[in-house]
Amino acid sequence: MELLMTNIKKSFDLVKVLKHAQIHVKSSEVHALMGENGAGKSTLMKILTGVYTKDEGTIVIDNKEVQIHSIRDSEKAKIAFIHQELNVLNEMSIVDNMFLGREITNKFGLLKKKEMKALATEKLQLLGLYVDADDSIKSISIGKRQLVEIAKALLLDAELIIMDEPTAALTEKEINLLFKVIRQLKEQGKSFIYISHRMEEIFEICDEITVMRDGTFIGQKKKAYTSFDEIVKMMVGYDLYERFPRIDIEPKDVLLKTENLTLEGKFEDVSFDVRAGEILGFSGLMGAGRTDVMHAIFGSCPATSGKIYVRGKEENIKSPKVAKKLGIGFITEDRKNEGIILDFNVSENLILPSLKDFTKSGLINNKMKLEETEHYKNKLNIKMASPTMKIANLSGGNQQKVVIAKWLHTNPSILILDEPTRGVDIGAKKEIYEIINGLKAAGVAIIIVSSELPEVLGICDRIAVMREKRLVKIFNRAEANQENIMDFATRG
Structure with missing residues (x-):
């Protein structure tokens, strides 16, 4: 035709x-x-x-x-x-x-x-x-x-x-x-x-x-x-000189560490650490267990054995509420089902993890809510007509920025991003990478799960590879390339 x-x-x-x-x-x-x-x-x-x-x-x-x-x-x-x-x-x-x-x-x-x-x-x-x-x-x-x-x-x-x-x-x-x-x-x-x-x-x-x-x-x-x-x-409409803008920072203290973390049927014996000012990437084929590990760390699907250390102290993370108190934020892979509520407007979505900050005597302070939305609109360059616009009417990239904004308000020291640029156009991708770099510069420990190898190679400092529910290799930046990662992801 x-x-x-x-x-x-x-x-x-x-x-x-x-x-x-x-x-x-x-x-x-x-x-x-x-x-x-x-x-x-x-x-x-x-x-x-x-x-x-x-x-x-x-x-x-x-x-x-x-x-x-x-x-x-x-x-x-x-x-x-x-x-x-x-x-x-x-x-x-x-x-x-x-x-x-x-x-x-x-x-x-x-x-x-x-x-x-x-x-x-x-x-x-x-x-x-x-x-x-x-x-x-x-x-x-x-x-x-x-x-x-x-x-x-x-x-x-x-x-x-x-x-x-x-x-x-x-x-x-x-x-x-x-x-x-x-x-x-x-x-x-x-x-x-x-x-x-x-x-x-x-x-x-x-x-x-x-x-x-x-x-x-x-x-x-x-x-x-x-x-x-x-x-x-x-x-x-203009030259995008760097597809994957990246900043080099000397990582500081270990903020998150796992030892032999296991969730029966989902993953087993996963051990790694991530430092302040570092981006650790997680790569591997779909079904390898990457997302399940992140849900275990965040407490939304707790591990059955193994240990999680936050700032050097062993913690028992049995719920997202506990994780948030420890300074852990989680931007999930399924934005539309787990990250936003499509029937809510932008400001209502933005304050979801931090309702107590905007509530007094059981009532939400609307003025404060709208001011905070305006703040993040300017900070993250969120394109929207108004804070009361339905989030369903925003583009995928701007929806993702709202999800990032709602977790930034919680001031996390450890931030997990699962497929942060899936379905996002190339201009918005670069803006999201710049936001991630800003968090890295501020000393946040960042974990990125991504199925896009160029993305993982472009912005991460180290790359953990999972295969068949096990972590099989962690590459430093110098030794990581597409062939090495795929070799371990498919053959281990």
């Missing part, structure tokens, strides 16, 4: 979200759509898939202008959208998920279960996924669920597949399998629009790159004739 969207405009009330957007995807092409959060990428794709209706502009598919006013229209045009947060119902089977809303029935309205399973199995096996389609979808990994979503698109006979941050929750092995499938489908004539903030992925899997900024088309480049730096400059 060849797609051409030109001069697309869209406003909500008086806000112009798309001013002059366009994209040209050729047949049998993987086309990257890039831009910072708020650039208009999602709005453009929602217009293409019938969620929104454009105010102006044209959509041309295979040299014929089309009108898309509904999701059904986009499906008829053979367009499928695989969202970042997968649209699956965990309690249902794989086949029921694939046919949800488009079940095959006989003249009496009864399901043709054998026919549905046969079709589902055929599409799954085309992607190299040999599972029983009657199994519950929650029984397979996130990576395999991504493939189920692609198989669902094939059931629709989709010729253009849109993928939004498809690797955000995948292991390295699952990413490689996904890319293999994309290349196979591309050879069969399928086209892709690929949305991701991970620059390495874009330059590995994509053929062309379209960049948007502030709702406007900035340019289109062939991958072979551009570079990271050029794409970043197009996205943010």
Whole structure:
């Protein structure tokens, strides 16, 4: 399929979200759509898939202008959208998920279960996924669920597949399998629009790159004739000289230490320390136990054996309340379910861990709450209309800054950040790295869990590698590289 969207405009009330957007995807092409959060990428794709209706502009598919006013229209045009947060119902089977809303029935309205399973199995096996389609979808990994979503698109006979941050929750092995499938489908004539903030992925899997900024088309480049730096400059409007700004500081006293920390079934015999003014990275494949270790340290899922020392004193951390009293903060991986409350506004989210600081006689001091929000808005450059704006309406990067702000207010001496830049655009990433550097300079001991190796290598002083629920190696900065880390993460 060849797609051409030109001069697309869209406003909500008086806000112009798309001013002059366009994209040209050729047949049998993987086309990257890039831009910072708020650039208009999602709005453009929602217009293409019938969620929104454009105010102006044209959509041309295979040299014929089309009108898309509904999701059904986009499906008829053979367009499928695989969202970042997968649209699956965990309690249902794989086949029921694939046919949800488009079940095959006989003249009496009864399901043709054998026919549905046969079709589902055929599409799954085309992607190299040999599972029983009657199994519950929650029984397979996130990576395999991504493939189920692609198989669902094939059931629709989709010729253009849109993928939004498809690797955000995948292991390295699952990413490689996904890319293999994309290349196979591309050879069969399928086209892709690929949305991701991970620059390495874009330059590995994509053929062309379209960049948007502030709702406007900035340019289109062939991958072979551009570079990271050029794409970043197009996205943010200026040169981003250092992708991973880093400061060198001599670490001071050990603030946190673990000895043989174990949580049965999750991880075992994990021993490490982190010092004031140091960033310790945790790397490893998904499922290696990294996040579980952090929850044990924070007391949200306490260890069953082993020791935790804070400032040289052994502590029994059985709850987050105890951890917070000891000066430990934890920015969790799942921002939307564990870091923020989407129905609350910005200031309500910001004060959550510190309610007592804003409460007197059981009443919240609203003036103080708004002043504190304004303080962190300026300090962390949080882009928002007002402190009373719903946090759900902020971009991913600004939501993450609010999560950081709420823990900064607790004045932690030890801060754990689990996937701190996941789903965050490249400009906001750099701002978050600068915030982390500021904490490092102030003597905070920092632990960063990240699945992005360039990030770990770029900002951390030492890197702990976990494999199959054990800590197998801690590299110093001089000896750490991508090959060494992956070797220990996969082979130990």
